[in-house]
Amino acid sequence: MTRILFHGGHVFDGTGSPPERADVVVEDGHILDIGIGLDGDESIELEGRTVLPGLFDCHVHFLYSGDLDTLRGAMRPFSLRYFEAIANMAATLRTGITSVREASGSDLGVKTAVERGLVAGPRMQISIAMLSQTGGHGDQTVPSGACFTWQHAYPGHPTGIVDGPEEMRRRVRELIREGADVIKVATSGGVLSPRDDPRHGHFRDDELAVLVAEAEAAGRAVMAHAQATDGIKAAVRNGIRSIEHGIFLDDEAISMMLDRGTWLVPTLCAPRAVIAGAEAGMQLDAAVIRKAHEVLEIHSESFRRAVDGGVKVAMGTDSGVGPHGRNLEELGLMVEHSSMSPLDAWVATTSSAARLCGVDSRLGTVEPGKIADLTVLEGDLSDLNKLAERIWGVWKEGVRVV
Numbered sequence: 001m002t003r004i005l006f007h008g009g010h011v012f013d014g015t016g017s018p019p020e021r022a023d024v025v026v027e028d029g030h031i032l033d034i035g036i037g038l039d040g041d042e043s044i045e046l047e048g049r050t051v052l053p054g055l056f057d058c059h060v061h062f063l064y065s066g067d068l069d070t071l072r073g074a075m076r077p078f079s080l081r082y083f084e085a086i087a088n089m090a091a092t093l094r095t096g097i098t099s100v101r102e103a104s105g106s107d108l109g110v111k112t113a114v115e116r117g118l119v120a121g122p123r124m125q126i127s128i129a130m131l132s133q134t135g136g137h138g139d140q141t142v143p144s145g146a147c148f149t150w151q152h153a154y155p156g157h158p159t160g161i162v163d164g165p166e167e168m169r170r171r172v173r174e175l176i177r178e179g180a181d182v183i184k185v186a187t188s189g190g191v192l193s194p195r196d197d198p199r200h201g202h203f204r205d206d207e208l209a210v211l212v213a214e215a216e217a218a219g220r221a222v223m224a225h226a227q228a229t230d231g232i233k234a235a236v237r238n239g240i241r242s243i244e245h246g247i248f249l250d251d252e253a254i255s256m257m258l259d260r261g262t263w264l265v266p267t268l269c270a271p272r273a274v275i276a277g278a279e280a281g282m283q284l285d286a287a288v289i290r291k292a293h294e295v296l297e298i299h300s301e302s303f304r305r306a307v308d309g310g311v312k313v314a315m316g317t318d319s320g321v322g323p324h325g326r327n328l329e330e331l332g333l334m335v336e337h338s339s340m341s342p343l344d345a346w347v348a349t350t351s352s353a354a355r356l357c358g359v360d361s362r363l364g365t366v367e368p369g370k371i372a373d374l375t376v377l378e379g380d381l382s383d384l385n386k387l388a389e390r391i392w393g394v395w396k397e398g399v400r401v402v
């Protein structure tokens, strides 16, 4: 068995302790040892570089490629997105991300293709389709009668549109049958859906209670696209594990999240990506552009207050709304818009994200016995500039993939 020695660099173990000078030995896809003066069969010299746990992004959409243009979207061949996903997954891996939560789009075929090594990509937990009420964030029917849906129903991918507790029960069971690792629901309107309002809560408590009960019975956690204050509270009240976006958080919502141990995945990149797309000339509905501008400041402010209040944060970007591969820009935004230090942002991107995803016994820290997903960064962790260009190498289960 070949022992790989990562030699002469600093190690950030993911727990929040500052990086320290150490070697790491990897054998048979696992971390064997960490310390000074270790040896191995094959040595990788890391002077001036930092070894980190393989990074996480807890909110991506591989089947969307950052082109929000309505007409181009309508004219795009249906299956093209699967081929675009190959490039999107490779770009994500190149930026040091070895694990993701797929927040809707990818189905079991996409996940299996990566697992079988047909295409390169991060490990993924898939949600397949986002559950949305009629007229909600996942319902892209427009007044002309046209439907610009991201969520066609096809084998392995049920429709996400659902109304009423009994339909909800059946749909969650369908998603689990089709291989969903996590259930995604929209408990409020959103920015990219032209006909709803991010300040309105979606689904009633009877629907969310059934959703969570069915998910929990199958050992699945639930993630909620939740922007509206009452949509956030309904999600938390019903035991949903993570609030995605969390744009209109008030003090009561923050205290409910603290009581229930609910996670926040802020996706500060997301509204900025919509605004950047519009500025680059993408044709978007005027309501979408208006909503992106309206939420920008309150989103940052909510995030700042959540961090000050002590809410648990895991890194997620909503990549797919914007281009893939720029995921690590989220760390700079998190630090800029809260009291988080760069080290806190790295914890949110490693051990905290692994805890949110329930995989922290195997991933998320550099510790003996853990799977050898490792990312090597050129330079120091406290410098969050040009992170994508500074990813020097990426290992997945002890195999170099970048």
Ligand SMILES: [Zn+2]
Pocket: 059, 061, 103, 318
């Ligand atoms: Zn999303």
